[in-house]
Each structure stands twice: as C-alpha cells, then as structure tokens.
Amino acid sequence: MRSLTYDIEFRRRAKRAQAWGFGLLSAAALLWLWCGMLLLTPYEVERERSSRDCESRFFTEYGTANEGAANGSSCAAERDWPELLAVLGLSVPVSVVGAVLYTGGSVSNRMSEHAAELERLNALADRS
Numbered sequence: 001m002r003s004l005t006y007d008i009e010f011r012r013r014a015k016r017a018q019a020w021g022f023g024l025l026s027a028a029a030l031l032w033l034w035c036g037m038l039l040l041t042p043y044e045v046e047r048e049r050s051s052r053d054c055e056s057r058f059f060t061e062y063g064t065a066n067e068g069a070a071n072g073s074s075c076a077a078e079r080d081w082p083e084l085l086a087v088l089g090l091s092v093p094v095s096v097v098g099a100v101l102y103t104g105g106s107v108s109n110r111m112s113e114h115a116a117e118l119e120r121l122n123a124l125a126d127r128s
Contacts, residue, residue: 038084038087040059
C-alpha cells in the first residue's frame with residue numbers, strides 16, 4: 001500500500017506542475033496579446049489642452065509614429081518600440097518555463113499511468 005500512496009502523491013505533484021505550466025503559458029499568451037494590441041491598434045495622445053489621434057505602430061502611413069520628434073509629432077514618444085520589445089522579452093522566459101513545467105508534468109503523469117498499467121497487467125499474468 002505504500003507504493004499506492006507514493007504513486008498518488010507523484011501524480012498529484014505532476015498535475016500541479018502541469019497546472020503551473022499551463023498558467024505560465026497563459027500568462028505568456030496574454031503578454032503576446034498585449035504586445036499585439038499595442039502594435040496594431042490606433043491610439044490617442046492627450047496633452048495639456050489638446051488630444052491627437054495616432055495611427056497604429058504597425059500600419060503607420062506618412063511617418064506619424066516613426067518620424068516623431070523630427071516632425072513635431074507626439075505619437076512616437078507615446079508608444080515607443082522599447083516598451084513593445086520589453087513585453088516580448090518578458091514573454092520569452094515565462095513561456096519557456098511554462099512549456100518545461102507543462103511538458104514535465106504531462107510526461108510524469110503519463111509515465112506513472114503507464115507503470116501502473118504494466119503492474120496491473122503483470123499481476124494478471126502472474127495469476128493466470
């Protein structure tokens with residue numbers, strides 16, 4: 001009976017690692033969605049007495065978001081490339097750790113199920 005309690009505890013830890021991995025992969029997906037939103041959606045820059053509509057960083061025409069200060073535009077400073085790259089950079093380790101945890105938990109759980117099934121089949125073979 002001790003091996004059964006160990007197996008149950010092993011599977012519980014494997015499922016917990018799998019759940020943490022899924023959570024981290026979900027967080028990485030949210031970071032990718034946030035970066036996509038910052039990159040693809042138009043935005044508005046509000047100053048002291050006025051506001052200005054700016055095109056998205058990805059679909060910019062006429063340099064409104066890319067030339068920025070040279071033309072006197074405040075759009076470039078509002079959504080800067082380093083912010084977008086920081087969001088992407090943060091998503092990389094989160095997704096790597098999430099993938100490792102999810103894969104490790106899944107493999108551990110499957111191997112435990114496989115070992116239990118082999119033990120059951122060996123016990124049936126010994127009885128016959």
